[in-house]
Structure formats: structure tokens, C-alpha cells
Amino acid sequence: MAKFKPSKNVKFKCLSCGKTEEIPRDVVQYFDEMDGGDPSVPPRFDCERCGNLMQPVYYKSVYGYIYKLD
Numbered sequence: 001m002a003k004f005k006p007s008k009n010v011k012f013k014c015l016s017c018g019k020t021e022e023i024p025r026d027v028v029q030y031f032d033e034m035d036g037g038d039p040s041v042p043p044r045f046d047c048e049r050c051g052n053l054m055q056p057v058y059y060k061s062v063y064g065y066i067y068k069l070d
Helices: 025-034
Strands: 009-014 020-024 053-056 058-060 066-068
Touching: 009 025, 009 058, 020 025
Parallel strands: none
Antiparallel strands: 009 020, 009 053, 058 066
16 A cells, blocks of 8 residues: 655745745745744745735645645
């Protein structure tokens, strides 16, 4: 049986314009670990198209939180 391998990228979606972007998982995990804020809030990046927030479509954090954009 094949072992599940997580993708090397995490898909993010802009909450305003809907643009999607693949961000390398190691970059997302780095920012996740370095963020001293509320761990229940997903890692977010700025959208290059409109400047608003992008959130992960699906991401399991280094602390075990699962973020899912519906």
C-alpha cells in the first residue's frame, strides 16, 4: 500500500478576488512556527493581485490545527 505524501505546496486563496496561489509547504511551515500569534488563526499571505488576505484552502499546521477554507 502506498504511503500518503503531503503535497510540496499549500494552495492559498484570496478572500477578496478569489486568486489562488501555490506556496511551498516549507515556507508556510516556517511562518507558522515563527508566528507568535493565535495558533487557531491560519497562516496568511497578501494577495499579489489585490493586496488583501490569502488563506490556505487546506493546511495542517505544525501544531496540529487543521485549517480548511469553505
